[in-house]
Amino acid sequence: MRISVIGCGYLGAVHASAMAELGHDVVGIDVDERKITDLRSGRAPFFEPGLHDILTSATASGRLRFSTDIAEAADAEIHFIAVGTPQSADTYAADLRFVDAAFEGLLPHLADGALIVGKSTVPVGTAERLAARLAEAAPHAHLAWNPEFLREGFAVQDTIAPDRLVYGVADDRAAAQLDQVYRAAIEAGTPRIVTDYATAELVKVAANAFLATKISFINAMAEIAEATGADVTQLADAIGHDARIGRRFLNAGVGFGGGCLPKDIRAFSARAEELGRGESVAFLKEVDAINLRRRRRVVDLAVESFGGSVVGKRVAVLGVTFKPDSDDVRDSPALDVAVHFKGLGADVIATDPEGIANARARHPQLAYTEDTDEALRGADLVVLVTEWREYRNLDPVEVGRLVANRFVIDGRNVLDPAAWRAAGWEYRGLGRP
Template sequence: MKISVIGCGYLGAVHAAAMASIGHDVVGIDVDERKIASLATGEAPFFEPGLTEILSEGIASRRLRFTTDMAEAQGAAVHFVGVGTPQQKDGYAADLTYVNAAIDGLLPFLSPGDIVAGKSTVPVGTAADLAPRVAATGATLVWNPEFLREGFAVQDTVDPDRLVVGVPEGDDRSADILREVYHPAVAKRTPFIVTDYATAELVKVAANAFLATKISFINAMAEIAEVTGADVTQLADAIGHDARIGRRFLGAGIGFGGGCLPKDIRAFAARAEELGRGESVNFLREVDAINMRRRDRAAQLVVEALGGSVFKKNITVLGAAFKPHSDDIRDSPALDVAVKLHGLGAWVTVTDPEALKNAARVHPQLTYVDDRDEALRGADAVLVVTEWDEYRRELAPEHAASLVNGTIVIDGRNCLDAAAWRTAGWTYYGMGRP
């Protein structure tokens, strides 16, 4: 099937390459000439495991190409729209500027029978507003939200755990065409849920709101544990054995970040206010507040560990990306804590396997070192804030102790073996742990 993908950022680039990898003829379209030039050579403009390989394969097979010319979308049977919906500069609501621009740019090149599939995370009601503009061309709008995990985005596109498609009432044809698009997943009996526009839009934001709530819940328990002497990791293990709760996403630490969860829960709360149902999701404001407090708490732990002041102390921060297997620093808790410590007068050295270039561009006041061991050398305290394997599994505490000035480690992700680090002579501080 011939497919166009409008918007070649994180979502669109992965989607275009993944669709080509399962046999479709795909053209990716974006207004950013530099991004398109990079993608056209098979180079991803961001780090995502497995993406460079399927980009190169798709281009070599001629099933995948990239352009800045929207006219190249003409003739495609399905047009995916995967542009960004950032937070508005003057509030929490989602900015739909790029979505509207993408639809307006695409309209002249649509033909009767075409399918326009929205993938962007949008406020509920957006698809219903856009549908008449698309229908006027004889094409049909559907909403097909993405559920990508950064670091696993290729896998989640090719082999998703569910597919959701919001279609106009009684439109079986559009759903059948999307089944053809996702034929490998459908053949594996992946749940394929056909619903209305509003439900499809809500599925995405509700999923993110639930995950954010689960993370902030265990971090709220960490706040209680810190004043009672309880161990939040044991608490999470115990309640996680309950099948109704589950252990995943019950990792207490410095909280969530990235370009999705923080933005999406704020936009959801803002949209609920617009709908006159703000009270229904008031809890999301506290979810957000708990999340931001944990960053403050991590910085406070470092101050406490160093006797009440970090002024002119050497602090090594292990991690810059908001999560491992990514170079994404958007709303990164790791960098937020590093900047807070720098503001308190510390000499902060940051290392990360993938995100240093992005971090240095946004926060040039920090010191960045590629080599982990070199970053550790001479540190008065070490702060682990992104749970890369290089830090949680491959860094022996005995080896780390031979490099630093002070054997103080603050585990911002509760990802280290506390007993092993203490045995090696380290003073260990966890989040919500004795």
């Protein structure tokens, strides 16, 4: 099919490349000229495993091209809107300016029977509002909402072989067109849910709210474990064997971050308030509060262990991205921890395999190095806050030869406490005795 993708950020660049990889003829549109220049050259504007390969393959084949001119989308049958919906500057609500601008920009370029498909995460009611506008300005076209469920680090896989497809549609025609887009996934047996606009919009925010709640629940249990001497990791193992609960997302630590979960649960709360149902999701405010408390707990552990002050202490921060296999530092707990240490007078040096450039752009006051050994050398404290494989696999004996003081805080509970203690380290985890 002939497809346009409006917005070539994280979601849009992956979606456009994956659609072309599946055999569609795709044009990606973005107002950022530098981003478009990079994409035309086969350079992804961010790190995502597997993206470079499908981006270069699709551009070389001629199935994928990029432009800053939305008029070049005019011959597309389907237009995906994949722009960002950041948190508003002065409220918790989602900022829909980019969605609205993309939608209005498409209106003069819609062919008969064209389908606009929303991929962006939006407050419930957005699709209904846009559908009314479309009926007024371009009645020859129609609208669907098709939320994305991408995991950073697995986004290419999740786009090409999704675990489910959700269509929010007003008629069977839109569903049939989407079936053509996702034919390979449907033929592979991917579950497909066809529903209304409001349900499709709620699916995405409800999923993120549930995942955030599960993470904050186990972090709340970590707080109780710290007060009682229990081990939250063993607790998670035990309750995770219950099939109704499951073990995934029950990893206590420094909490969640990134460009989705934090802003999405806040936007959900804001929208519920607008609907007069704020009490229905009031618990999400505590979910958010627990999450933010765990970042501070990492710093407090260090302050307590150093007798009340970290001034002048050399702190090696392992990781600045919000999760491994990504260069995304948006609302990153790891970067937040590093900044907190710096603010308390510590001599902070942070390292990360992929995220240093983005971290430096946001917090140039920190010192950075791409060399893990350099970060560790002479450290009074090692803080693991992003669970990159290379940090999980560190040898405590070898690391012990580099540092000035064998003290480690495991902000992700991924190290083996017995092995590190046997190598002479003071080991502190979150919610672990």
